[in-house]
Amino acid sequence: MNVRILSALAVVLSGALFGFGLALSTMIKPEVVLSFLRFNDFGLLLVLGGALAVALITYQSVPRLLKRALLNGSFAQRPTAALKNTLIGSALFGVGWGICGVCPGPAIAGLGAGNWPLAITVVAMLLGAYVQGRFARVN
């Protein structure tokens, strides 16, 4: 198998682990997310903490141990938006999240567990992303 196919499989596997985790932790139920935001169940913090702990170890240690990623390429850095856009965008993202209890990962993963109304959110997020790009400045 060539590297291209192997890396496609690795990406699907990583997404599947992510999606399985979102389903197991019930984050694909907007009701559970909203009950966190209303201080009735703090489980979301355990999910975030668990995920962050593993990712932190990986991101901080792997680039020191390996020169390149196992299948291809160098280790990417997250691009950052300007401070103003980070603040305004995040504030709006929180408002949207607080209205529906769904963020991008669970919106997509929920479809796999039969939560079909989340397709409404997926389409709405696509439209929101389009409007953002339509009016964004390109350098």
Place this chain on the structure above:
Amino acid sequence: MDISTLFPAGMAHYVVGGLLIGTGVSVLFIFTGQVGGMSGVFSAVWSYVSRLPYFQQAQFTATRRWRLLYALGLIVGAAVWLLLNRADPIITHIPWWQLALGGFIGGYGARLGNGCTSGHGICGLASLNSYSLLAVLVFLATAIVTAHVVSALGGA
């Protein structure tokens, strides 16, 4: 105070789920070097259909393929969970207008701020990015306030 009152549904499934999510992010990074937030796919797919210069930037055209596969993986993983669990499909009772309005505002905001709960909350914090820490504090604050307001107004 009894800690179990903070977690009326139990704790284990939250912790194990979180560890699996972190493992998924790690597998992506170790094998392909990519940093896997989720909101990027919502902009990247537009690069297939829109000629707007914004969507034709390399950050979307060069990542759209793996981002779509990553999203496909999310669906596969949740479907595997459903099959293993032999559970009934989970169907939310949140009204459609909340799903639509929240999705639109959240999608716009996540892309403007270049990240969501996974992009800033997991990947950004794990990269020790100070903007991501700010982003997380800001979106947690506005989400908590909004969820309380929606509840007070009689929303689900």
